Amino acid sequence: MQWLHATEDSCARTERVDMFDVGRMCVKIAGRDAGKKCVIVDDVDGHMVLVDGETRRRKVNVIHLEPLAQTVALGKGASHEDVKTLFGEMGVKLVDTKRKEKKARPRRVRKVKVKAVKEKKTVKETAKKDEKKSDEESVVKK
Secondary structure, eight states: OEEEEEOSSTTTOEEEEESSOTTEEEEEOSSTTTTOEEEEEEEOSSSEEEEEESSOSEEEEGGGEEEEEEEOOOOTTOOHHHHHHHHHHHTOOOOOOOOOOOOOOOOOOOOOOOOOOOOOOOHHHHHHHHHHHHHHHHHHHO
């Protein structure tokens, strides 16, 4: 959060005082990580900062942070390992989370339509049908 103090020439110059600078200890007051301590690692823009610590390393709006009086010596853009050692020295235990391994996504197996297979007629069956037809024809002629 930035506060501007007006000087004599309020239109010409304003003095910027920033309480959310790199190394400032904070407590998250909103979201999934609410109530957990974190340290500001980088200033993204006027309203967003990058935090790391007991919380997940993420870009956070400063409205969701409560700054503490404590500051630590931390360089801009410090790695997670640097923050982890810093919190270890302070006696705060950080939990490392590992990403889940990607598994093969199950695919839906489509059912194959089974076509009706016509049975091939044997020579004997066709001969029997021919005999019946000829018998019927002879009966009809008489």
